[in-house]
Amino acid sequence: xxxxxxxxxxxxxxxxxxxxxxxxxxxxxxxxxxxxxxxxxxxxxxxxxxxxxxxxxxxxxxxxxxxxxxxxxxxxxxxxxxxxxxxxxxxxxxxxxxxxxxxxxxxxxxxxxxxxxxxxxxxxxxxxxxxxxxxxxxxxxxxxxxxxxxxxxxxxxxxxxxxxxxxxxxxxxxxxxxxxxxxxxxxxxxxxxxxxxxxxxxxxxxxxxxxxxxxxxxxxxxxxxxxxxxxxxxxxxxxxxxxxxxxxxxxxxxxxxxxxxxxxxxxxxxxxxxxxxxxxxxxxxxxxxxxxxxxxxxxxxxxxxxxxxxxxxxxxxxxxxxxxxxxxxxxxxxxxxxxxxxxxxxxxxxxxxxxxxxxxxxxxxxxxxxxxxxxxxxxxxxxxxxxxxxxxxx
Amino acid sequence: xxxxxxxxxxxxxxxxxxxxxxxxxxxxxxxxxxxxxxxxxxxxxxxxxxxxxxxxxxxxxxxxxxxxxxxxxxxxxxxxxxxxxxxxxxxxxxxxxxxxxxxxxxxxxxxxxxxxxxxxxxxxxxxxxxxxxxxxxxxxxxxxxxxxxxxxxxxxxxxxxxxxxxxxxxxxxxxxxxxxxxxxxxxxxxxxxxxxxxxxxxxxxxxxxxxxxxxxxxxxxxxxxxxxxxxxxxxxxxxxxxxxxxxxxxxxxxxxxxxxxxxxxxxxxxxxxxxxxxxxxxxxxxxxxxxxxxx
Ligand SMILES: Nc1ncnc2c1ncn2[C@@H]1O[C@H](COP(=O)(O)OP(=O)(O)OP(=O)(O)O)[C@@H](O)[C@H]1O
Ligand SMILES: [Mg+2]
Numbered sequence: 001x002x003x004x005x006x007x008x009x010x011x012x013x014x015x016x017x018x019x020x021x022x023x024x025x026x027x028x029x030x031x032x033x034x035x036x037x038x039x040x041x042x043x044x045x046x047x048x049x050x051x052x053x054x055x056x057x058x059x060x061x062x063x064x065x066x067x068x069x070x071x072x073x074x075x076x077x078x079x080x081x082x083x084x085x086x087x088x089x090x091x092x093x094x095x096x097x098x099x100x101x102x103x104x105x106x107x108x109x110x111x112x113x114x115x116x117x118x119x120x121x122x123x124x125x126x127x128x129x130x131x132x133x134x135x136x137x138x139x140x141x142x143x144x145x146x147x148x149x150x151x152x153x154x155x156x157x158x159x160x161x162x163x164x165x166x167x168x169x170x171x172x173x174x175x176x177x178x179x180x181x182x183x184x185x186x187x188x189x190x191x192x193x194x195x196x197x198x199x200x201x202x203x204x205x206x207x208x209x210x211x212x213x214x215x216x217x218x219x220x221x222x223x224x225x226x227x228x229x230x231x232x233x234x235x236x237x238x239x240x241x242x243x244x245x246x247x248x249x250x251x252x253x254x255x256x257x258x259x260x261x262x263x264x265x266x267x268x269x270x271x272x273x274x275x276x277x278x279x280x281x282x283x284x285x286x287x288x289x290x291x292x293x294x295x296x297x298x299x300x301x302x303x304x305x306x307x308x309x310x311x312x313x314x315x316x317x318x319x320x321x322x323x324x325x326x327x328x329x330x331x332x333x334x335x336x337x338x339x340x341x342x343x344x345x346x347x348x349x350x351x352x353x354x355x356x357x358x359x360x361x362x363x364x365x366x367x368x369x370x371x372x373x374x375x376x377x378x379x380x381x382x383x384x385x386x387x388x389x390x391x392x393x394x
Numbered sequence: 395x396x397x398x399x400x401x402x403x404x405x406x407x408x409x410x411x412x413x414x415x416x417x418x419x420x421x422x423x424x425x426x427x428x429x430x431x432x433x434x435x436x437x438x439x440x441x442x443x444x445x446x447x448x449x450x451x452x453x454x455x456x457x458x459x460x461x462x463x464x465x466x467x468x469x470x471x472x473x474x475x476x477x478x479x480x481x482x483x484x485x486x487x488x489x490x491x492x493x494x495x496x497x498x499x500x501x502x503x504x505x506x507x508x509x510x511x512x513x514x515x516x517x518x519x520x521x522x523x524x525x526x527x528x529x530x531x532x533x534x535x536x537x538x539x540x541x542x543x544x545x546x547x548x549x550x551x552x553x554x555x556x557x558x559x560x561x562x563x564x565x566x567x568x569x570x571x572x573x574x575x576x577x578x579x580x581x582x583x584x585x586x587x588x589x590x591x592x593x594x595x596x597x598x599x600x601x602x603x604x605x606x607x608x609x610x611x612x613x614x615x616x617x618x619x620x621x622x623x624x625x626x627x628x629x630x631x632x633x634x635x636x637x638x639x640x641x642x643x644x645x646x647x648x649x650x651x652x653x654x655x656x657x658x659x660x661x662x663x664x665x666x667x668x669x670x671x672x673x674x675x676x677x678x679x680x681x682x683x684x685x686x687x688x689x
Contacts, residue, residue, distance in 0.1 A: 026586040032435065036589075039432045040405055040425060047405065050425035058585040060440060060576070060592040 014073065018056060021069050029056050045074055155357065155382050156243040225319050225347055226256040227394060230305065232324030234263035234296035240354050240382070242282065244323045247387055249273050249281045255394075258314050261285070262301035266308070298328045298367060299335035306341050315345040319394055323352045323381065328367030336370035343374040350393050352381030397525060398431050398458065408457070416607050417446070417453035418600060426591035427454055436549045436570035438534075438585065441593035444638020446604075447573035450593070451530035454571065461527040463568070465514040467537040473544050478516040478556055481509045505558035519554050519564040526566040534584075535574040542581045549587040598625045601642060608643045612650040619657035620646050623686050624669070630682055633675045645669040657687050 015030045032055040042048040049070060057066050229248050233241050248259055252273045259270045272284035309315065320342060328335050343349055351371060355361055357380035372378060379389045402408050408431070409424035419427070427450065430437040439447045455462035465476055485504045492499040512520065514529065521527040531545070547553055552567040572588060574580060596604060601621035606614065624642045627633070637645075648668040654661055663683055666676040679686060 024582075026582070028586055032433075032589060035433050035435075036429050040428060046421060047425070050422045051429075053422070054426045054429055054437075054589050054591055058438075058582075058588070058590045059579075063592065 014052075014069075015056070017073070018066065018069050021065050023057065023062055023065050023069075025056065026058070029058075032056075048074070156240050156354065225317060225394075226258070227251060228315055228318045228320045228346070229257060229259045230302075230320070230322045230324070231259070231261045232263065232296060232298070232322075233261045234327070236296070236325050236327050237323070237354075240323065244352075244381075245273070245282050245285060246278050249275075249278045251394075252281075258309070258318075260305060260309075262298065262305070263296050264301070266301045266304040268309075296324075296327055297330045298324060298326070299330045299338050302335070302338035302342060306338060306345075310341070310345055315342065317347045320346040320349045321352065321390065322349065325353050325355050326351075326368035326371055328370070332366035332370040335367055336373070339371050339374035348376040348393070349374060350377045350379065350390060351375040352379050352387075352390060354380060354382035356380040357382040357386065401458075402428060402431060404428070411457040412453050415453050415456045417449060418596075418604050418607065419450070420600065423450065423591060423593060426589060429589055430454075430569055430571065431458065433589075434552075434567060434569070436572060436588040438572045438574065438580075438588040438590050439593060440574045440576055440590070442595065442636060442638060443575055444640035445593045445595060446639055447593055448530070448532055451528060451532070451571040451573065454569070455528035455530075458525060458528065458569070460525040461521065462530060463514045463518045463521075463527050464530040464532055466532050467534050467541070469536055469538060471537045471541055473513075473541070475513060476515050476541070477513050477544065477554055479511045479513060480505065481511050485509050507559070510556070510559070515548060516554055516556075516562065518568040519548070519552075519562050521564060521566050521568065523566045527568050529568040529570045531570065531572040533575060534572045535577045535580060539581065542584050546583055546587065549584065595625075595628060595636070596639065598622050601625065601639065604639055605642060605646050609646045609650060612646050613655065616649060616655055616657070617646060619687075620649070623657055626686050627669070627679055630678060630686075632678060633670070634672050635670070635675065637669045641669050641671075662687075 011030065011034060015025055015033070019025045033052055036051045036055045037048075040047065040051050042051050052070065053063070053066060057063060229251075231237075231241065231244050231248070248257070251257055252259070252270075257270070257273075258268070259273045261267050261269055267288060269285050269288065272288065273281045275281040275284055306315075339349075353368065356378060377389075377393055379393075380386045381390060402411070405421065405424050405428045408428045409419050409421070412419050412424065412427075426437055426439070429435065431454070439450060441447050451464070452462060488504065488509075489499055510516075518527045518529045534542070534545070547555060549570065551563075553561050553563045555561045598621045601624065602614075602618050605612070605617040605621060609617065620642060624637055624645070628636045645665065645668045648665050649657075649662070652661065652665065654665070663680045666679055670676045670679060
């Protein structure tokens with residue numbers, strides 16, 4: 001790869017610049033830094049910041065110089081940033097600012113603090129000059145605007161279409177991280193100086209025996225698994241279909257995905273969901289005149305799916321994501337049989353059932369009972385926050 | 395290390411796990427601890443007293459579900475207290491016994507495993523798993539130069555040498571966390587071998603969360619007011635010792651026990667002893683009290 005040399009050199013230059021600026025950088029530190037990069041895989045500037053700071057300085061007194069050099073390279077340089085901040089953090093910024101959140105307030109003068117999702121608990125810790133915070137928030141939940149949190153946890157059935165469309169803004173840190181990673185991966189080949197090249201170059205430098213570093217390397221990442229989505233669009237799922245299509249559209253932008261809808265029969269909507277905008281995607285799906293809002297025979301839909309697509313390897317090794325309340329009008333044992341077949345092919349099966357969120361839910365419907373033994377994970381997926389559980393599984 | 399790799403795939407997972415055991419960390423500290431675990435390099439934690447350095451080491455061992463071996467340093471600590479020691483009385487006894495029986499004892503017999511007493515460092519090096527132990531070398535700045543020199547082999551190579559027996563290298567090299575209050579500068583050679591993190595005082599919001607976890611029974615409004623005041627107090631000039639989290643916890647506990655619900659309560663200034671160690675500091679803060687509790 002052509003960029004390799006440049007990027008390995010970049011690390012060199014960064015540490016050299018620190019030295020020139022007066023940091024007594026011991027020679028071991030550069031390799032510690034690289035090791036940390038490879039191990040932590042920073043996706044955001046503030047993650048990179050800590051990765052570098054933890055490994056490159058050895059005293060509090062060095063923080064000032066370090067910060068100055070770091071921001072001169074990674075922040076003041078703006079667009080030329082060697083490590084890319086994913087564009088998904090931008091909407092969150094906007095969100096934060098407009099809602100007068102802690103994120104917008106704390107450390108507003110420190111650019112490192114304003115990166116996307118990490119909020120209060122993460123950026124460079126700074127003596128707090130701003131006391132606007134909501135003490136009800138959990139520390140591990142991003143402390144952004146309250147109404148945002150409320151929306152995140154609200155059941156989709158209670159959201160209107162416009163709010164559903166804000167999904168990308170409402171998904172939390174796990175999603176942003178996921179999306180950031182995916183989009184960064186996508187771009188490696190296209191952009192010359194982004195973060196993945198740093199990493200891959202470091203890797204290949206080591207493979208070629210580069211004497212720059214002596215590290216233990218991570219084994220190469222497994223290829224991302226493809227995702228197969230099956231969405232129940234029968235009447236009982238009416239309130240959820242739109243949010244789920246929104247969500248899946250979001251995923252479709254980032255990963256290899258196959259999407260099907262079902263109620264009484266199965267339809268493939270992958271192509272439609274790859275439309276540029278959500279509206280278009282949903283419009284396209286709607287225009288297919290699928291068996292919207294009819295009864296459900298999950299089993300026969302699944303059978304059709306396995307017969308038509310299962311053998312072609314669509315499912316093999318994939319993460320299968322089913323959105324359905326499991327209300328089956330056919331024979332539960334037949335559904336169980338289809339699930340068994342599915343589970344033999346899939347890497348794992350995640351079942352999202354919005355009714356799980358109901359207090360006192362027990363999988364008493366025959367359908368759910370038949371399905372459960374073959375699911376690796378049953379989640380509710382009834383709200384934005386709940387959808388993040390899915391993302392964590394991908 | 396592969397077990398840790400699946401247990402802690404990323405920094406966030408460490409932060410989450412820590413919060414589950416009641417230790418709240420920010421991205422910086424979580425990154426540092428993550429690197430210590432995953433890269434197997436020693437980590438030096440520095441910070442003012444009471445910011446949670448020791449607790450960080452303890453919490454780490456908890457989330458790794460592994461043994462914590464703590465070595466509290468002090469002036470004059472030496473290798474026989476920290477690394478290993480020979481069991482002299484037993485050696486003497488053996489010599490006597492041998493004399494009694496008229497048999498011959500060679501020196502080698504006396505300096506064998508049988509007479510070796512493991513101190514924390516040797517113990518942790520020879521730890522038998524199933525996971526590496528966490529070695530917490532607490533307040534290393536209190537020890538002296540010679541002792542630091544002793545640590546270099548451990549920090550650099552992960553080994554310990556007993557001259558009579560040879561070099562020990564464990565199957566499960568420990569995860570080493572050192573803490574320091576910066577009462578003196580540590581030797582370059584030691585710092586060079588460690589990653590580094592400075593733990594700052596927490597922001598008000600972080601302090602609120604910590605106090606909520608640590609003093610479960612206190613009311614949130616009180617906790618919030620305390621956190622806010624403590625942060626303001628740290629900004630007051632000429633204090634000899636700024637209050638850390640430990641002190642803030644004490645203070646909230648005291649206020650709670652006295653059934654004081656509001657920081658504006660007239661009894662509060664008389665409780666400052668729970669927060670500030672020195673009388674002079676208490677007086678300074680009391681004289682600025684309006685500012686401390688005002689908005
Ligand atoms: N981040 C935190 N989350 C939860 N509790 C904390 C945190 N930081 C500190 N504490 C609490 O504060 C107390 C004091 O912390 P600790 O003894 O670790 O401080 P220290 O930095 O080691 O202080 P010293 O320098 O005096 O040894 C702990 O017992 C713990 O209860
Ligand atoms: Mg301590």
